[in-house]
Amino acid sequence: MVAGPLPAPSGPGKDRLRLWVRLLRASRSIEAELRERLRQEFNTTLPRFDVMAALYRAPEGMLMSDLSRFLLVSNGNVTGIVDRLVSEGLVARARRNGDRRTSMVRLTEEGSKTFAVIAAAHESWIGELLGNVSEDEARRLTGMLNSFRSNWEGRE
């Protein structure tokens, strides 16, 4: 990935390839910047933020497998991140709810407060980092990105 801008190849399919390369470089750049700021300002990480963001939207809690599906990461991965959030007191596992295999995961009160602060900063960072995109352009881009999502979504 991240093949570069130098030779500018042409041919059938090259435009899609170039699009993919740009897409990847864009998201990697932004991710890197966000990761850095989360670390510096809040001493946390992107995966923790992702998990907390998902849980913030689900006050009733989520199953581990819900989290895994929603965040597009593996089951085992979520286990580790939630473990760390639990040890930080930001998240709690609630066993017992009929099915003893599952555990409802939710933000603690502290987790919820902490997340609200971080999320506000996060949103303003995005506004800054995507400052060159007008709100109107953002809507159009979002629509275009949406359109080609269906092509592979729900495959695996």
Add this chain to the structure above:
Amino acid sequence: MVAGPLPAPSGPGKDRLRLWVRLLRASRSIEAELRERLRQEFNTTLPRFDVMAALYRAPEGMLMSDLSRFLLVSNGNVTGIVDRLVSEGLVARARRNGDRRTSMVRLTEEGSKTFAVIAAAHESWIGELLGNVSEDEARRLTGMLNSFRSNWEGRE
């Protein structure tokens, strides 16, 4: 990141936030699919592919720091990936070139042949995964992505 489609919040900056979420989900989905195929079909990984792609475009070789800068990953990271590629015989380090701190890294002949095969498959996968995007639309999207890159690029 990867906050979801459910509540659809609004307000200033929300469109940029939504754009970022879509961008991230799109690239993660595609990355996951590519990773899976690289593993299944070629028994390799995305980071290895990235390094080989960079080197393929630089027959004269690249410094470790060039690779790191180009791929947007840390120095230490490149060391590990190149180590593995070297042990697989796909890449070679050539010390001695005036400055004894540096090492020119380049594809071996086998590495070059191997990469050509994988790259062909990779390009056709992209064509397939981005099949919903017309070539024309791809060019426009690429342009838009390009436009907001300058905003943070060259920061760190």
Add this chain to the structure above:
DNA sequence: GCAAATTATTTCAAGCTTGAAGTTTCATAA
């Protein structure tokens, strides 16, 4: 020349990530 700063790289610990294998629990049905 030579100390100090800079540059290129590696090493390291901690955390993220995956896919596969293992555990526990639940559901089904013979």
Add this chain to the structure above:
DNA sequence: TTATGAAACTTCAAGCTTGAAATAATTTGC
């Protein structure tokens, strides 16, 4: 019942990733 299969998680090894510290080599300023 009870086995057998499926589902929800966890564990694990291997690899990726980062930022910081350590090494080594070069360059700069005096």
